Amino acid sequence: MCSFENRYTAWQEDYTSYNGKAKKFDPKYSSEPTKSAQDKNHSWRVQMHDRLKNLKTILRIDDIEESLKKSSHCTQLILIPHRVLHLLPLDSLFAPKYTISYLPSIQVGINLQKQSKPIYKHLLSIENPDSTIKLADGTEQSFPKLTAAEAESELICQMYAKSAQPTRRDKAEASLEEVVTQLTNQNPHPHTVFHFTGHGSYDFDNPIDSYLALSRGDRLDFKRVASLNLNSYKLACLCACETAITGNQTFTSEHINYINPLQSSNGEDYLNSIPKTAEYVGIASTFMYSGVANVVSTLWTVESISSAILMVEFHRHYLAGTSAAIALATAKNWLRNATSADLAKWYQNEIDNLPDKNTLKSLLRRQRNKLSTMEPKPFNHPYYWAAFTISGL
Numbered sequence: 001m002c003s004f005e006n007r008y009t010a011w012q013e014d015y016t017s018y019n020g021k022a023k024k025f026d027p028k029y030s031s032e033p034t035k036s037a038q039d040k041n042h043s044w045r046v047q048m049h050d051r052l053k054n055l056k057t058i059l060r061i062d063d064i065e066e067s068l069k070k071s072s073h074c075t076q077l078i079l080i081p082h083r084v085l086h087l088l089p090l091d092s093l094f095a096p097k098y099t100i101s102y103l104p105s106i107q108v109g110i111n112l113q114k115q116s117k118p119i120y121k122h123l124l125s126i127e128n129p130d131s132t133i134k135l136a137d138g139t140e141q142s143f144p145k146l147t148a149a150e151a152e153s154e155l156i157c158q159m160y161a162k163s164a165q166p167t168r169r170d171k172a173e174a175s176l177e178e179v180v181t182q183l184t185n186q187n188p189h190p191h192t193v194f195h196f197t198g199h200g201s202y203d204f205d206n207p208i209d210s211y212l213a214l215s216r217g218d219r220l221d222f223k224r225v226a227s228l229n230l231n232s233y234k235l236a237c238l239c240a241c242e243t244a245i246t247g248n249q250t251f252t253s254e255h256i257n258y259i260n261p262l263q264s265s266n267g268e269d270y271l272n273s274i275p276k277t278a279e280y281v282g283i284a285s286t287f288m289y290s291g292v293a294n295v296v297s298t299l300w301t302v303e304s305i306s307s308a309i310l311m312v313e314f315h316r317h318y319l320a321g322t323s324a325a326i327a328l329a330t331a332k333n334w335l336r337n338a339t340s341a342d343l344a345k346w347y348q349n350e351i352d353n354l355p356d357k358n359t360l361k362s363l364l365r366r367q368r369n370k371l372s373t374m375e376p377k378p379f380n381h382p383y384y385w386a387a388f389t390i391s392g393l
Helices: 002-018 048-058 061-068 083-087 106-114 149-160 176-183 222-226 253-258 283-289 304-319 324-337 340-353 360-373
Strands: 076-079 099-102 123-127 132-134 140-142 167-169 193-197 211-213 219-221 235-239 247-249 279-281 294-298 388-392
Touching (some): 002 048, 048 061, 099 324, 123 149, 123 176, 149 193, 149 304, 149 360, 167 176, 176 219, 193 304, 219 222, 222 283, 294 304, 294 324, 304 324, 304 340, 340 360
Parallel strands (some): 099 388, 123 167, 123 193, 193 235
Antiparallel strands (some): 132 140, 211 219, 247 279
8 A cells, every 4th residue: 555655745746746737827828838848747647657557557457357257248337536536537447348438436326327318418618718727816817828729629519410400519608607508508408518628727635626617717516516406418428638537525504505395307316426525526426427328537637639539529420329338449549559540530531521611621631740740649648548437327
């Protein structure tokens, strides 16, 4: 245990250094800080592969897989991590044959089993809000630009439009009032898939203050999400930084009283799954407490281009009829093994499927042309794909 605690402490200290607020919001990083050579060579990223291998040994994953061989039909696992294990990509330690999802608690899983969801897939897309953050001196500064956020939203919406017209809200429309209105809109049919591309922030000192950043300085935080009835949603994709992180938080009567006494379809208290004592909470787990069946989220600051490719592939498999967990596992495995030739073909396919005058064509061509200067498998490093996890049933 001491070995694990020491290694985790080193991981967390390095990540704090890597993702320091001063660097993250320095004007010289106005585009994407995570793409700089300085960040790529940071010890947190350089040592990630070896640290995950060591974690696999410490947690005796090989022994677990050996035990699982006794049940040869078992290929899907649900993990309920304990304490700081919530903060690590445990699914990346297992062999690819296993499809892994997470739950914040057994009770959440029991509640999700009782729910019935609509069979159709109707998308609500919140796209690249014009977000700002308040700095220590009281001034506000815009979050760094996400290079591929709009392309990600456009390509995903085009796929969903083949069955039902998506509801889209771009940076000019992504205020808190409008996002909440659309999240809870029941007419004519409720949304069943929520996709958010933008920025998020996790508050380690007070997890219930974690949020998704919206336009006009608005925040979609824990308390507001917990006040919503999201029972219609099969899936929420929170494609922002650190949305999967959870922390130990004690709920007081003040927190609980904020929550609306909504009722679920079976008449029980809608949010009775939210614990009143210490529990691991974060943005992703709160969406599940509010009724979402599956939540895709991230464990660390992700890179915009690789994130966009991964999410487009995830939705492609999900719309083809696979479960959300299998769709994410398939997309992650493809991205980590994709060669430059594979990615060039991917870009060209997306370009060919866009209308002639679509402005995204030029962006996709630029990214395709950059492949000649990249490694043979540009996104093989776990930094690019291991951050993405899925919670739910």
